[in-house]
Amino acid sequence: MKTAAISSELRARFAQASHALVLTGAGVSAESGVPTFRGGGNSAAWKGMPFDVISSAEMVQRNLPAVWEWFDYRRGILESLKPNPAHLEIAQWPKRFREFTLVTQNVDGLHQQAGSLNVVELHGNIWSARCVKCEFRSQIISGVAREDTCLECGERLRPDVVLFGEMLPPGAFEHAALKASQSDLCFVVGTSALVYPAASLPEIAKNSGAYLCEINPERTGLSSLCDEVINGPAGEIIPLFGEIIPQTISAGQT
Numbered sequence: 485m486k487t488a489a490i491s492s493e494l495r496a497r498f499a500q501a502s503h504a505l506v507l508t509g510a511g512v513s514a515e516s517g518v519p520t521f522r523g524g525g526n527s528a529a530w531k532g533m534p535f536d537v538i539s540s541a542e543m544v545q546r547n548l549p550a551v552w553e554w555f556d557y558r559r560g561i562l563e564s565l566k567p568n569p570a571h572l573e574i575a576q577w578p579k580r581f582r583e584f585t586l587v588t589q590n591v592d593g594l595h596q597q598a599g600s601l602n603v604v605e606l607h608g609n610i611w612s613a614r615c616v617k618c619e620f621r622s623q624i625i626s627g628v629a630r631e632d633t634c635l636e637c638g639e640r641l642r643p644d645v646v647l648f649g650e651m652l653p654p655g656a657f658e659h660a661a662l663k664a665s666q667s668d669l670c671f672v673v674g675t676s677a678l679v680y681p682a683a684s685l686p687e688i689a690k691n692s693g694a695y696l697c698e699i700n701p702e703r704t705g706l707s708s709l710c711d712e713v714i715n716g717p718a719g720e721i722i723p724l725f726g727e728i729i730p731q732t733i734s735a736g737q738t
């Protein structure tokens with residue numbers, strides 16, 4: 485991918501920014517082989533059910549085994565997949581800015597696998613299960629049969645992700661919104677920006693004066709709000725920042 489994809493304005497902003505925030509969606513994991521939800525125009529479906537039906541609070545009430553089947557299938561896909569150059573470059577960015585915040589809608593854990601710390605997981609994580617009644621949680625280990633009963637109260641366990649119609653993890657959105665309002669550079673990477681409240685974060689950053697840059701092969705509902713749109717795959721675009729923009733001394737003193 486040509487370095488020209490990144491304007492001189494963005495290079496300067498990247499080199500001088502003190503607080504950067506990145507919001508990612510399924511697109512940042514596409515080059516790792518993770519299917520997106522709306523890639524190719526139609527939304528993902530599971531056994532004929534649109535994903536926002538099978539991934540809904542209502543479905544947990546109605547048919548928890550079906551919900552587990554859907555997430556077991558997705559974990560099965562993830563088991564052999566690795567972070568891509570976009571994840572790996574973003575994991576270096578805390579060193580580039582006085583303050584850096586990584587917010588993701590993804591439940592795949594690939595940012596953490598790439599070395600990112602303090603990832604704000606707005607929609608939970610597919611490698612965790614929680615009790616439908618008490619606060620008990622258990623890690624799901626690849627290749628190990630997962631628990632489906634709570635060891636505390638004996639109730640059923642469910643995927644520890646945020647389903648449609650459910651509140652985000654306590655404080656997660658508020659924290660992300662605060663950081664967005666304090667950022668002077670905000671990247672929106674690989675999201676169709678259709679799911680709320682996550683999709684409101686770039687607007688919050690923009691309205692607080694941040695330079696807003698979208699990285700996505702396709703235009704989205706956010707593109708017109710952005711100061712800069714780079715239409716290309718994250719795995720090719722994002723590593724360019726590490727290659728062409730030298731680290732300035734002041735930044736990275738986090």
Ligand code: BV8
Pocket residue numbers: 508509510511512514515520521522523535536539589590591607645646647648649650651652673674675676677678679680681682699700701702704716717718719
């Ligand atoms: C809630 C976890 C409060 C589970 C997910 C306001 C307006 C309208 C509706 C609402 C609203 N507020 C709330 C709602 C309802 C709903 C919502 O937003 N509905 C939408 C569909 C309209 N929101 C909720 O229900 C939220 N909760 O509001 O609670 C509440 C609660 C109770 C009572 C009252 C209020 C909870 C939403 C979270 C749901 N869980 N995930 C799971 O994973 O199954 S959402 C899930 O879908 C993802 O996490 C993500 O957020 C979304 C998918 O979007 P993307 O990640 O962007 O993926 P997509 O495929 O769409 O796009 C990929 C993009 O990448 C594309 O643009 C493509 O071009 C690009 N791309 C492809 N390849 C690449 C690439 N980009 C870069 N490089 C590449 N190589």
Ligand code: ZN
Pocket residue numbers: 615616617618619620634635636637638639
């Ligand atoms: Zn319990």
